[in-house]
Amino acid sequence: MGRLDNKVCIITGANSGFGEEMTRLFAKEGAHIIAADYNPEILTKYKGSGLDVTPVVCDVTKEDQVKKMVKVAKDKFGRLDVLCNNAGINNKKPYRVHEYPVEEWDMLYNVLVRGAFLVMKESIKLMLKSGGGSVINTGSIGGFRATVGSTAYCSAKGAIRMMTTNAAAEYVKDNIRINSVCPGIFNTAILKGLQPDVLEFLANQVPMGYIGNPIDMAYLSLFLASDESKYITGQSILIDGGRSCM
């Protein structure tokens, strides 16, 4: 028996990193996955994997595309149990506030805040009809602590933290739980291209001494998606190798 047997899950940003790891793990645990990404590679990503994955091309910043993505869950399965609201991007380079290009600020907020809101909004509509559900928003340690040069990213992830708390309060009576997983530094595409000395510097900031593996994030999300966490809502849970303790 799987830990997510027959649960219908939408995972955004499913083409790489955390989204990919969650897709593979959740499907192995018995879930039906709607794997969404704006990268069209998603259409072939899981082909031949033997996993129950329905791919959807969806840009989370586009309301019509988000509605279509949720409609896939409704038309194919008639319900939605889990949302991993995970699609995201990071700053191209660091800027302090007075230097921050407005277009880059808007772009980050559009994906990280507005996109997460649109996906939650449409998914919750279907969860209400399904009798409940679990929403897992991907936040960040940046929503708790400063990173110099990343005011847009950190404040956007701070917004995810409060969106999680507030929405959890709004839907607690509807059997919809809303939590956030907040990673420190993990080995995903976001780190691609960094020089070995920079990676070593980053690893040295982590008390456990190494950069996180996406599977560890997927296991935390799996717990929050499953009924094992049924008494937990409104929480933003750090997963950071001890970084926030220091």
Ligand SMILES: NC(=O)c1ccc[n+]([C@@H]2O[C@H](COP(=O)([O-])OP(=O)(O)OC[C@H]3O[C@@H](n4cnc5c(N)ncnc54)[C@H](O)[C@@H]3O)[C@@H](O)[C@H]2O)c1
């Ligand atoms: N890797 C880290 O160290 C780290 C730390 C803290 C938080 N995060 C957060 O984790 C989440 C996942 O990032 P990741 O590290 O797996 O990176 P990633 O780049 O491997 O994955 C992000 C995925 O989101 C997709 N995406 C981006 N914009 C999109 C949009 N508008 N619509 C639909 N899909 C879109 C990308 O195509 C990609 O597949 C993000 O929200 C990120 O902010 C990552």
